[in-house]
Amino acid sequence: MAGAPAVETEDLSLRYGGTAALDRVSLRLEESGVYGLLGRNGAGKSSLLALLAGYLRPSGGTVRVGGEPVFDNRAATSRICLIRGSGETGGVTRVGDALGLAEAARPHWDGDYAAVLLDRFALAPRRRIDALSQGQLGALGVALGLASRAPLTAFDETHLRMDAPSRHLFYRELLDDILRYPRTVILSTHLIEEAARVFEGLLILDQGRLVLHEDADRIRERAFTVTGPEDRVARFADGGTLLHEKRLGGTAAATHFGEPDPTRADRARGDGLELSPVPLQDLFIHLTDPARGAR
Ligand SMILES: Nc1ncnc2c1ncn2[C@@H]1O[C@H](COP(=O)(O)OP(=O)(O)OP(=O)(O)O)[C@@H](O)[C@H]1O
Numbered sequence: 001m002a003g004a005p006a007v008e009t010e011d012l013s014l015r016y017g018g019t020a021a022l023d024r025v026s027l028r029l030e031e032s033g034v035y036g037l038l039g040r041n042g043a044g045k046s047s048l049l050a051l052l053a054g055y056l057r058p059s060g061g062t063v064r065v066g067g068e069p070v071f072d073n074r075a076a077t078s079r080i081c082l083i084r085g086s087g088e089t090g091g092v093t094r095v096g097d098a099l100g101l102a103e104a105a106r107p108h109w110d111g112d113y114a115a116v117l118l119d120r121f122a123l124a125p126r127r128r129i130d131a132l133s134q135g136q137l138g139a140l141g142v143a144l145g146l147a148s149r150a151p152l153t154a155f156d157e158t159h160l161r162m163d164a165p166s167r168h169l170f171y172r173e174l175l176d177d178i179l180r181y182p183r184t185v186i187l188s189t190h191l192i193e194e195a196a197r198v199f200e201g202l203l204i205l206d207q208g209r210l211v212l213h214e215d216a217d218r219i220r221e222r223a224f225t226v227t228g229p230e231d232r233v234a235r236f237a238d239g240g241t242l243l244h245e246k247r248l249g250g251t252a253a254a255t256h257f258g259e260p261d262p263t264r265a266d267r268a269r270g271d272g273l274e275l276s277p278v279p280l281q282d283l284f285i286h287l288t289d290p291a292r293g294a295r
Pocket residue numbers: 016019020021039040041042043044045046047048
């Protein structure tokens with residue numbers, strides 16, 4: 001559907017018996033780009049991706065990709081590629097066979113690009129899949145996902161077992177290829193800091209709920225830590241959104257997450273306080289801290 005958001009969910013919920021894996025998640029991804037999906041273990045990331053790919057029927061709410069409902073809709077799901085874990089290769093024997101399967105299933109498949117990626121990841125098409133290491137399986141999953149060129153592609157912790165140079169190659173390919181062929185990519189990962197540079201937007205799930213859905217640039221503007229003498233840091237905190245506070249021998253460091261306000265920042269600097277950006281991983285830890293609700 002022309003002009004429809006790439007991904008749209010409304011009050012999307014999923015229950016496994018008595019467990020609420022996802023609880024009324026509403027989100028819209030308008031633009032092509034790379035979105036980071038973060039959450040602690042069991043937060044609901046895989047459940048959300050499985051629902052977006054049409055693998056599961058929601059217990060409640062709706063999910064649309066490119067304007068179309070996805071569950072039981074082959075036309076819609078052929079435009080979605082979800083690579084789960086180190087990848088599922090359909091029970092075939094060799095790397096080259098997995099590419100053949102993907103070519104048959106994926107309307108936007110680019111075989112030449114797949115061959116280039118296999119070469120870069122040093123994976124020969126004749127290699128037996130059952131003899132690949134976990135990291136090599138991840139690299140195959142990454143190659144299958146990238147070469148699918150699906151309008152919605154999701155990687156569910158696919159690259160976690162790959163070594164650092166291979167992961168960096170993946171991030172570079174992702175950024176380069178999305179510029180050439182704009183599409184929406186969701187990357188679920190626990191490797192937050194190293195992947196942060198590829199994220200245009202961020203989704204954070206906590207216990208099945210969406211606690212943050214924001215552009216990466218805006219997050220950088222909204223989050224900062226103010227450090228200095230305790231009394232001045234406390235004065236600065238008045239009326240702000242305090243996420244975390246640390247004190248040591250009369251000095252305090254308070255992490256805020258609120259609306260950008262340049263005058264407050266100027267005031268803080270004028271008061272001799274130091275302002276610094278918050279690493280994404282710290283922000284994630286603070287936002288998903290179980291003690292936060294109590295504070
Ligand atoms: N097949 C299932 N049967 C029952 N409960 C499930 C099933 N799959 C997931 N769950 C539960 O649903 C919740 C969300 O799980 P999910 O796998 O979506 O989390 P996740 O964020 O992907 O976690 P991780 O980072 O550990 O992979 C968890 O409480 C999990 O125990």
